Amino acid sequence: MTEQGETGDMITILLVEDDAPTCWRLQDALAKAGYEVRSAGTLGEARAALAGGAPRVLLTDLRLPDGHGIELIREMRQRFPDTEIMVISALGDEESVISAITVGATGYLLKDAFPTDIATTVRDLVAGHSPISASIARFIVRRTQGAAQNSAEPPPGPALNTARLTPREIDILWGIAKGFSYAEIASHLGLSKQTVPGHIKNIYRKLEVHTRSEAVFEAVQQGLIKL
Amino acid sequence: MSEIAAKAPTKAPTKAAAKPARRRLLASRLVPYLLLQALIAIVTILGLRQLQPSDPEDFALSDFSAREDGLIRPVTLPHFTSSRYSLADPPFYTGAFTFPGGDAASGWSVYLPRFSNAVEVAVNGVVVLDSRRDANANRPDRNTPQIAAIPASLLREGGNEITVRLFVWGPLKGFLDTVYVGPDVALRPAYETRTLLFVTLPVVFSAWQAILAVILAIMWLMRRHEPVYGVLAAAMVLGVVQAFAPPPVPPAATSRLAAVLLASAPIESALIVVFGVLFFGWRWPRYGTLLFVPGIVVFVVGLIGGPPLPRILFLVLGIPTVGLCLVLMACITATAVLRRQDAASFTIGCAVTIVLTCWIQDMLTVLEIVSNDRIFVSRLSYSAMLVAIGAGLTWRFARALNQVDSFAGQLVTRVREAEERLKASFAREEERARAAALANERTRLMRDLHDGLGGQLVSIVALSERGHEGAMITDAARAALKDLRLVIDSMDDIGGDLMLALGSWRERTTAQLRPHDITLDWRVATPQGVPLHPELRPWHVIQIVRILDEAVTNAVKHAQARRIAVTIDTFDAGRGPYGVISVTDDGHGFAPAGNGEAARNGQTARGLRNMKSRAARCGAVLDLSSDSSGTRVRLQLPQRFPDSDMAAG
Numbered sequence: 001m002t003e004q005g006e007t008g009d010m011i012t013i014l015l016v017e018d019d020a021p022t023c024w025r026l027q028d029a030l031a032k033a034g035y036e037v038r039s040a041g042t043l044g045e046a047r048a049a050l051a052g053g054a055p056r057v058l059l060t061d062l063r064l065p066d067g068h069g070i071e072l073i074r075e076m077r078q079r080f081p082d083t084e085i086m087v088i089s090a091l092g093d094e095e096s097v098i099s100a101i102t103v104g105a106t107g108y109l110l111k112d113a114f115p116t117d118i119a120t121t122v123r124d125l126v127a128g129h130s131p132i133s134a135s136i137a138r139f140i141v142r143r144t145q146g147a148a149q150n151s152a153e154p155p156p157g158p159a160l161n162t163a164r165l166t167p168r169e170i171d172i173l174w175g176i177a178k179g180f181s182y183a184e185i186a187s188h189l190g191l192s193k194q195t196v197p198g199h200i201k202n203i204y205r206k207l208e209v210h211t212r213s214e215a216v217f218e219a220v221q222q223g224l225i226k227l
Numbered sequence: 228m229s230e231i232a233a234k235a236p237t238k239a240p241t242k243a244a245a246k247p248a249r250r251r252l253l254a255s256r257l258v259p260y261l262l263l264q265a266l267i268a269i270v271t272i273l274g275l276r277q278l279q280p281s282d283p284e285d286f287a288l289s290d291f292s293a294r295e296d297g298l299i300r301p302v303t304l305p306h307f308t309s310s311r312y313s314l315a316d317p318p319f320y321t322g323a324f325t326f327p328g329g330d331a332a333s334g335w336s337v338y339l340p341r342f343s344n345a346v347e348v349a350v351n352g353v354v355v356l357d358s359r360r361d362a363n364a365n366r367p368d369r370n371t372p373q374i375a376a377i378p379a380s381l382l383r384e385g386g387n388e389i390t391v392r393l394f395v396w397g398p399l400k401g402f403l404d405t406v407y408v409g410p411d412v413a414l415r416p417a418y419e420t421r422t423l424l425f426v427t428l429p430v431v432f433s434a435w436q437a438i439l440a441v442i443l444a445i446m447w448l449m450r451r452h453e454p455v456y457g458v459l460a461a462a463m464v465l466g467v468v469q470a471f472a473p474p475p476v477p478p479a480a481t482s483r484l485a486a487v488l489l490a491s492a493p494i495e496s497a498l499i500v501v502f503g504v505l506f507f508g509w510r511w512p513r514y515g516t517l518l519f520v521p522g523i524v525v526f527v528v529g530l531i532g533g534p535p536l537p538r539i540l541f542l543v544l545g546i547p548t549v550g551l552c553l554v555l556m557a558c559i560t561a562t563a564v565l566r567r568q569d570a571a572s573f574t575i576g577c578a579v580t581i582v583l584t585c586w587i588q589d590m591l592t593v594l595e596i597v598s599n600d601r602i603f604v605s606r607l608s609y610s611a612m613l614v615a616i617g618a619g620l621t622w623r624f625a626r627a628l629n630q631v632d633s634f635a636g637q638l639v640t641r642v643r644e645a646e647e648r649l650k651a652s653f654a655r656e657e658e659r660a661r662a663a664a665l666a667n668e669r670t671r672l673m674r675d676l677h678d679g680l681g682g683q684l685v686s687i688v689a690l691s692e693r694g695h696e697g698a699m700i701t702d703a704a705r706a707a708l709k710d711l712r713l714v715i716d717s718m719d720d721i722g723g724d725l726m727l728a729l730g731s732w733r734e735r736t737t738a739q740l741r742p743h744d745i746t747l748d749w750r751v752a753t754p755q756g757v758p759l760h761p762e763l764r765p766w767h768v769i770q771i772v773r774i775l776d777e778a779v780t781n782a783v784k785h786a787q788a789r790r791i792a793v794t795i796d797t798f799d800a801g802r803g804p805y806g807v808i809s810v811t812d813d814g815h816g817f818a819p820a821g822n823g824e825a826a827r828n829g830q831t832a833r834g835l836r837n838m839k840s841r842a843a844r845c846g847a848v849l850d851l852s853s854d855s856s857g858t859r860v861r862l863q864l865p866q867r868f869p870d871s872d873m874a875a876g
Contacts, residue, residue, distance in 0.1 A: 091712055094719075112708055114742050134730035135716060142720065178756060179730030179749065188754070 011126055012053075015039040016046045016060040016072065017088055022111050026059070026088070026118060033119035043067040047075075054080035057122060059109060061088045062096050070103055077104035077208075084125045094139040098160055106130040106204045129197040130204050138177035140207070144170055164206045172199050256565045264557075264580040271584040275604060280420045282340055286409030288389065291322040305341075305600060308393060308401035318401060320391040324408045328384030335382060337389065338374045338414040340421055341404035341600055343367050345394040348406075350377050351387055359394065363426060367399055370602045372421040376411060398542045399593065402601045425607075432610030433470035436463045439617045455505035459620070462498035463613060465491045489529055489537050493522035493545040495609075496552035502616070503556050507563040507572065518555075521548040549605075550590070553583045571619040578615035582608045671766050672714065679710030679773075709735065713772055717765040725806065725864075726756035728768045729775075729795065736779055740791070743783055748792035756795050757806025760868055767868045770841040771808075774849065777838050778810040778860040786814025786858055806864040816853040845869065 013030055017023040018041045030037045038055065040046040043066045049055075058076055062069035073085050087100040087108040097108045107130055109121055124131060144162040165173075168189070175185035186193040293302040295309070295318040308318045326335065337348055337355060344367055348356040356375035358364040364371040381387075389408060395401030407414055440463035447457035469491040497518040504511050521544040529537035560576035585608035591597040687703045712735065721727040737747050760767075775793075782788040794809040835851065838860070842849035846865035851858070 090708075091715055093715055112705065114738070117738060117741065134727075134734045135719070138719065138721065138727045138730065142722065145722070177730050178724075178726040178751075179733035180751070181749070 010036075011057065012036045012038065012055040013057045013059060013122065014046065014049055014055040015088075016041075016043075016058070016064065016069065018042065018061060018064050022088075026109075026111070029115035029118040030122060032115065033122070035119075035122065041065070043069075043072055046072055050076075050079070054083055056083065057126060058083050058085045059088050059122075060085070062100065070099060073100055073105050074103045086121075086125060092133060092135060094136055097136055098139060101136075101204060101207050102160060104208050106201075107132060107136075128201065130201050132173075132176055132200050132203070134177050134179055137173040140165075140203075141170060141173045141177055144173075160207060162207070165203060169199055169203050169206075172196060173203065176200075253565050256568065257561070260561060260564050260576070264561075264576070267577055267580045268584040271581050271608075272588065275585070275588060275602075278424070278604075279600070279602070280340070280417060280424065282338075282405070282407060282417045283409065283413050286338075286407045286413060288322050288324055288406045288408055291320040291391075291406075294319040294321070304406060305402065305404045305598075307595065308395060308403075310398050310400045311395050314394050314396070317395065318393045318403075320393065320403065322389050322391075322406065324387050324389060326382045326384055326387050328382075334379065334411045335377045335409060336374050336411040336414050337377055338372070338407040338409075338418055339391075339404065340372045340407070340417070341370055341402065341602065342373070342393060343399060343402040343601065344396055346373065346403070347392040347394070348375060349390045349392075350381050351383065352390075353378075353381050355381070368603050368606050369429065370421065370425040372418050372425070374411075374414060374418040377408070396538070398539045404600050425602075429470060429607060429610065432607070432614065433467050435617075436470075436610060436613055437467045439613065440464045440467060443620070455502060456620075458498055458502045458505060459616065462495050462502065465495045465498070466610070466613070469495070489541040489545060490522045490526035492541075493525060493548040493552075494519060496549045497522060500552045500555050500559070503559040503563075503575070506575075506619075507559065507567070518548070518552060521545060546590075550583075550586055553579065553586055557583055571623050574615050574619050574622075575612075578612040582612045584608075668765075675714050675717075675766075675769055679714070680707050683707035683710060705739075709739070709776075713769065713776075717769045717772070721763070721768070723759045723761040723763045725760065725763060725768070725771070726751075726795075728772060729756070729808075732772050732775060733793070736776075740779070740783070745783060745788060746790050748790065750792065750794045752794065752796040756797070757808070757864060758797055758804045760864075762868050762870065764868070767845040770845045771847070771862070771864075774838050774841050774847075774860075774862055775808065775810060777834050778858075781817075781834055782810070782812035782814055782858060785817060786812055788812035788814035788857070803866045805866045808862045808864070810860045810862075811857060813857045816855050816858050 013035050015023065015026055015030070015037055017026065017039065020041075023039055023041070027037050027039055035057075038049050040049050041064075043064050046060070058073070060069040060072055064072075069087065073087075076083055076085055085100075085105040087097055087105050088111055089096055089108045090111045092108055092110055097105075100108070106125065107121075109118060113121070121131060140160065140162060143160050144165060162170075171189055172185055175188060180188070182196040183193050185191070186196055191199075289304045291302050291304060291306075292299055293306065293308075296316075302320070304320075306320075337350065339346055339348070339356075339358075342358070345359045345365055346356065347354060347359070355377055356373060358371075358373050361371070361373070363369055364373055389406065391403065391406065393401050393403050407417075440460045443456045443460035443463065447453065447460055450456065469488055472488060500518055501511060501515070504515070525537055525540050525545050528540050556579045557576070560572055560579050563572035564576050582605070585604040588597065589603050589605045592601055592603065683703050683706050687700055687707065690700045690703060716728070716731050733747070733749055740747050779791060782791050790813045792809075792811045794807075794811070796807050796809075797804050798807060799805070838851075839849050842862060846867070846869045848863040848865075850861040850863070852861075853859070
């Protein structure tokens with residue numbers, strides 16, 4: 001948190017993307033913004049790149065030729081807890097994004113985002129602001145509702161533990177899902193605008209399942225698995 | 228329960244063509260039944276013969292001299308005297324017996340097995356027995372025996388004199404059976420046997436009748452619509468009163484009580500007929516009430532008239548009524564047996580036959596056609612019949628309970644079956660509905676992809692082939708991506724909350740407008756935005772979002788707006804709330820369709836037509852106003868979204 005990288009020269013990014021044009025596009029946008037970008041096309045290359053040290057930010061695609069990005073994210077969270085992780089997604093669909101969030105990613109970056117938006121997103125991420133999209137917020141709050149209504153039958157889609165979210169955090173998610181800005185949410189809920197990103201960071205942390213055994217424990221707690 | 232009983236007769240075939248067959252059927256049922264009843268009657272008569280208690284003949288005294296109305300003549304017991312209505316100067320029998328004297332240690336007794344109506348016995352001039360003090364012994368319908376010990380001091384060795392004064396109150400003739408004098412040890416067993424048969428047994432029957440009366444009365448109280456129980460209870464109560472109320476000895480009589488007791492038998496028998504009719508589920512005929520007339524006449528005469536008259540009336544009116552009732556009852560049960568062929572009617576029928584046989588036997592006894600030492604068995608057999616009826620009722624009650632049980636069981640089974648069928652059909656229906664929904668969704672998806680993505684990809688291909696600059700291809704590709712996201716987004720379950728879809732749209736639109744440096748003002752007037760629409764379907768959402776997209780695209784591409792405002796509000800004109808979404812821009816506007824200038828801007832015109840038709844398809848109203856200061860698109864949502872596409876195809 002000390003490196004508020006306005007200059008960006010000390011911020012390193014590891015970009016894992018197998019589609020070359022997309023990779024170039026993102027790399028260009030980030031390099032222009034002054035970040036130091038290393039790119040990898042496969043899981044193997046990404047692991048090799050990590051041998052040289054931890055990046056500040058990991059941007060990874062999920063479907064890779066030699067494996068799944070989820071594995072990389074999980075490894076990253078264990079080896080380098082300080083690294084910020086984002087998923088690169090073509091559509092931003094909750095199926096892939098939510099599963100990435102549960103292993104430690106915070107948000108996603110659309111592959112076709114405008115270059116300025118790409119740079120802004122990464123800058124916000126490094127500054128400690130974890131962006132959350134309306135559709136992801138919607139998925140999470142729908143899931144909290146579903147869990148309250150019938151816990152007997154697990155809802156479709158990736159497993160997600162929403163049990164630890166506080167009512168305030170759920171209210172914030174509702175606001176985001178309905179398209180309100182942080183300022184609007186803050187005024188609706190009687191919060192200071194600056195505290196909203198912190199809440200969102202907390203939400204990400206609570207949604208993350210740290211280990212496999214913990215995942216099982218959480219699932220039992222929520223009644224997703226019956227022993 | 229009478230409903231159940233009433234059902235059976237209706238089952239009989241009613242067609243005229245079936246008549247001979249029916250007659251044959253009835254005959255085939257009647258003949259065995261009648262044969263059986265005849266057999267029962269014979270068995271009853273034989274049984275009564277067997278029942279005749281044997282007396283110790285060694286000590287019988289039969290030769291007496293009787294003084295009746297001043298005339299003295301020798302008689303042989305058993306002996307009938309003429310009927311009389313006065314207790315003064317009763318028939319006086321004098322006899323003699325020899326007392327051996329040797330074993331004076333064992334006491335001697337005088338034993339009278341049967342007499343009518345009362346006796347006073349004296350040995351050597353000293354009275355040893357006066358039966359008038361024993362209430363039961365005074366009843367002519369009970370065959371009460373009497374025994375009395377002869378004090379040893381009265382007995383003389385050798386000849387002794389015994390005198391019997393027989394008190395008779397008409398209309399029946401007086402009767403004195405053989406008198407026995409002998410050691411008490413020899414006489415006592417015969418006396419005990421008679422007491423058991425003719426005193427104790429009636430008491431036992433009456434007690435049982437009393438209990439049955441209480442049970443039946445309770446049943447009737449709980450089931451007022453079934454008077455059959457009440458009728459039987461009344462008959463039994465009458466019987467019990469008759470059995471336990473001690474009949475007065477005539478001179479000291481309160482004649483009213485006597486009247487009541489006399490009237491009880493005909494009324495009881497009439498009640499039994501009523502019971503029979505009701506029990507087998509028939510209507511009680513109006514003239515049937517006439518059956519009660521003799522009993523009531525006896526009763527009324529008994530209340531008003533002097534002592535002998537009611538008894539005479541009872542003999543000429545009451546007893547034939549009992550017989551008539553028994554015959555009626557026999558007919559009723561026979562009919563019931565023919566029609567129903569069930570155990571209850573059969574049991575009662577046999578019981579009635581026994582009672583009728585006993586009644587005929589008693590009549591023959593009274594008329595001295597049959598000599599059987601004047602033992603009356605009607606009362607006894609009537610009590611036995613009541614026992615049979617009680618058994619019949621209990622049987623019917625138990626059967627009704629069984630029916631209720633099996634009915635409940637059947638009901639449970641049927642409900643379970645119906646439930647299972649319902650479940651199966653529900654599952655089938657669900658499966659069908661799911662398949663239909665899936666097919667619909669597929670159709671919709673295809674149409675949506677065709678409308679948006681397909682066309683855009685085709686135009687990308689076309690642009691690339693003509694070697695166009697990247698910018699146009701980029702635009703087309705971005706539009707295709709946007710549409711793909713919209714289609715995917717619309718698949719999500721938003722639970723009827725359009726605001727959730729609008730939230731995503733705001734995010735996408737903001738990102739889309741940022742490179743153009745256009746500000747998106749977002750204003751939600753009410754905290755919850757637009758009302759919830761549980762009926763909201765993905766295709767509604769797609770139409771609405773495409774309308775909004777079109778409005779924004781027009782503002783950016785054709786009106787050169789710098790600022791776009793989206794206002795979301797809820798109104799209520801009294802018929803429920805509805806949402807309104809307005810998209811306003813500060814561009815230079817365009818001429819609405821219809822104006823000549825519109826031709827210049829054909830793309831805009833087509834866009835407007837598209838917007839209107841999309842709005843119409845999901846029941847919304849689109850208003851568009853445009854002038855040089857800007858364009859305003861107002862989309863008024865319906866109160867309820869239509870289930871099917873209103874302009875499909």
